[in-house]
Amino acid sequence: MSVLNRYWESTNESIPNESRTILNEYLLSLKLENKAVATITKYRRFLERFLKECKIPIEELSSEDVRKWLDKFSVDKKPKTVDLVLATLSSFFSFCLKEEYMETTVMKKRWKPKIPKALPKYLDEHEYAHVKRIAEQLSVRNRALLLFLFATGCRVSEASNLNIEDVNINKRTAEVTGKGGKIRHVHFSEECALVLKEYLQTRNNEPTEPFFMNKFGQRLLKGGIQQVLKKVGIKANLRQSFHPHVCRHTFATNMLARGADLQFIADEMGHFDLNTTRIYARIPTEDMKLKYQNIMG
Structure with a gap:
């Protein structure tokens, strides 16, 4: 080395x-x-x-x-x-x-300095719906990538390092390697599974190949993923910059709005300290109530 x-x-x-x-x-x-x-x-x-x-x-x-x-x-x-x-x-x-x-x-x-406790930057219900509509106009790879980030809350490095053998589309699970080399299983939606399957059908696949690849047939790295999302954010006219961690925060707030408990969210996101996840519970109560009503009716 x-x-x-x-x-x-x-x-x-x-x-x-x-x-x-x-x-x-x-x-x-x-x-x-x-x-x-x-x-x-x-x-x-x-x-x-x-x-x-x-x-x-x-x-x-x-x-x-x-x-x-x-x-x-x-x-x-x-x-x-x-x-x-x-x-x-x-x-x-x-x-x-x-x-x-x-x-x-x-x-x-x-x-130790006093640090203002800022809320996580996430997409509200209307922005989330708008970005998903924009995703329908993207290439199948970019659509699969975006839906995977939204559905799993994975870190950008976890998505980049994913190989085909790590994803079970039928069971809608993926094995990802998180911080410190810790392995965990994440779940994704049926909608995400359908687009992931469609993406794989466009390629000649070997189990050890990277799941998300660039146009040169190489692994799509973190910078490439960030560029994809940046372009989507510009196209969607979002008020904030759109990057992979916004997808991660959006996943957590959506899960919380649907009634998931913090421990379940922490397990899905690979948080070792529940206090890291508790920041999502600080999102204003009225906002969460409205979000829950809009999603669940």
């Missing part, structure tokens, strides 16, 4: 050797825990910046040293970004304490 692909390894020579060795032990521990590639890469970049700019040996770091760096880093940064960096540093320093590279805790709970 090339150095470029060793996402769990820092080669940043601006970091003191001893600190970089500890950093790489930490990153390897994340990989062994099956943390997502994107998570490890993000953590590595934040920690590389910290260790490059704060060259004090890890065993000599104090709360004041970390606080000074945070003050500089936080200028013009969004609270969510600062919170992510705090979480990254906390995880790294916890590792250092456990491995006895540090003797005292340097992070303070009071540093």
Whole structure:
């Protein structure tokens, strides 16, 4: 494997050797825990910046040293970004304490910024119906892709990584690989199943082939999926940008409006923490009542 692909390894020579060795032990521990590639890469970049700019040996770091760096880093940064960096540093320093590279805790709970609790961005009933009408004008692949995202609430990476052998159209289930390599089974509607079957009939299929393919016969990657949805959003004149996570949020709000309980929704979406799913219960009550009436009558 090339150095470029060793996402769990820092080669940043601006970091003191001893600190970089500890950093790489930490990153390897994340990989062994099956943390997502994107998570490890993000953590590595934040920690590389910290260790490059704060060259004090890890065993000599104090709360004041970390606080000074945070003050500089936080200028013009969004609270969510600062919170992510705090979480990254906390995880790294916890590792250092456990491995006895540090003797005292340097992070303070009071540093955590207040983050506005925004509601998930989802399509309301009229937007949802309009986008589905637009989908009828799309190619069979794009229609299958859109209906699959709406029906399952899958993440864009889960849809991209899907192979033909992972989908059972007769049982209307698919086996997807979620964050941390965790496998789960999702379900989809009869309407979705019919379009998925129609799409497969346009191809010569091998079980190990990607389910969604681009025009070159290769796997449709996350960027390609995002572009498909972006064009649909423009065509539908949506007020918000249309991306795969909007489909995921729309799936959750539709399920909640139909009376599904939060644990069922969490299982379908691959949420390991029920608190992640509870955000959907914060959608205004009247809006949910109206949505339920419009869908169910």
